[in-house]
Amino acid sequence: MSKRLFVKGNEAVAMGAIEAGCRFYFGYPITTQSDIPEYISREFPKVGGTFIQAESEIASINMLLGASACGERAMTSSSSPGISLKQEGISYMAGSELPGLIVNICRSGPGLGGIDASQADYFQSVKGGGHGGYHIIVLAPGSVQEMYDLTMLAFDLSDRYRVPAMILGDSVLGQMKEAMTPHPYEPPVDLPEKDWVVTGKGAHGGQRIVKSLYLGDGELEAHNWRLHAKYAELKEKEVRYEGVGLEDAELVVTAFGSTARIAKTAIRMARDEGLRVGLLRPITVFPFPEQAFLQATETAKRVLCIELNAGQMVQDVRLSVDRDAEVFFYGRPPGAGSLPTPEELLEQIRKYYKD
């Protein structure tokens, strides 16, 4: 399995999921991600998986809820408008402490918008897009290889914490092809046993209930505090990011996903000009790498946040940096032709760089 392959980002997600033991897929077609259900519907019969093309995104997230309640590794995938429809089910899964993978290959909006890459679903993804005040684990790959690797990781983190996980990609990452090396999935040895799944009570003695309704005095508050303790634990233990050249950086550039790829090229160009510019790329956008930003800005006092939206992650950056650091933003709301060029970003770097 160590042969390099030339694959599409969406296919890499599907391959990673199958390798990680996911055998249940429920989804509904929408452009920028339809390669995922297409790939899975083709490959699942070979591994004994169950594929259902549901009647809607709402139905598919709830099918995922049901399969997950039975302890199975299960997933759904969609793109922005479909993720909006799934929010009801995601909130219920968060409330019921059910693991499961939701893939969002974002396109531009609001509304029907367009099918170009977008990062305008950042708030929706990391702030709990549904009701009730919850979080899910959100991983933002920056390459086809990471689409594969992080899909596996998403299942593990989701199972470990009983928190739904999302792969937050976009149509550039989903549609582009690049070299990737598949590798065997290695399950963590210490994943907790799923001692909460419904199986019919005969299999485990007492009755088991998977639910999110808590009406007793103080019950819901206690339940919510427990959920929030998990989010705190995630922040402490499961943060992932890529840092390049932060040691001597005068200016820290931050971006995630496909935007970070363009930023990397711009940073290389800036370095060629002798500008000491570093990159801090969040890989987990929830939990957000707060400490990494604090650390990086103890020396570098300037941060430039680049996003393919009008400014969302920049708010988390501002909350995380050293109090003396200045945070600048450059972004464009998504739409055809709005993907920034490296030259365009280099200009921004020059503008905000001070030696």
Next chain:
Amino acid sequence: MQQVFGHPASLKDVQTHFCPGCQHGTIHRLVAEAMDSFGVQDRTIGVASVGCSVFLYGYFDIDVVEAPHGRAPAVATGVKRARPDRIVFTYQGDGDLAAIGTSEIIHAANRGEAMTVIFVNNTTYGMTGGQMAPTTLPEQKTTTSPYGRDVEQAGHPIRMAELLTGLEGTAYSARVSVNSPKNILQAGRAIKKAFEMQIEGKGFAFIEVLSACPTNWGMNPLAANERVAEEMIPYFPLGVFKDNSEA
């Protein structure tokens, strides 16, 4: 001496929260008796919906997953596909199944999901305080049809059992009522049949149960029960509309 009547094992020995004269309790008992008669309590997974029946895990002594409003057939699809050897049922009200969840029920039936659906039709949204449901009868007053349901404006009551009968995937569809001892016996038989269909792998089985909501109808339990006979049954005829058990 032979005992001919007792407490079903699948039902916990606790008091329910239902209003006096509410028939959810009777229907719970019939479902429990069906599980007992096939000895499937230990391998049954119930899917609770939103409405007055949401607490069914407090009454049934079985594993339960709770679904969002209307989505029980989708949740049950996930459960049944993950555990095809288990018995899976949903228990849904008319607001749940015939309004917000119409899409989910139609498509679960159409796929022929091997599950049993207990559909409690009381012509109103009970839990939220008696608003108009898709099953509310013409001229019936509710808190959101204070002058009586105007079918010109609000459409006609939906007959779900007949609607689902037309789908290929539906293996069994019946409408029963629990307003008289005779009808209760008949309802019990139909509910058993709907479980048997699943146990024998025949496919999607649907039971619509006409039920009283005395509280929101503003009637005493006896008058509410009479309303079922005099107003509901004429619009929602009882009977078996489809039975593929020999197929």
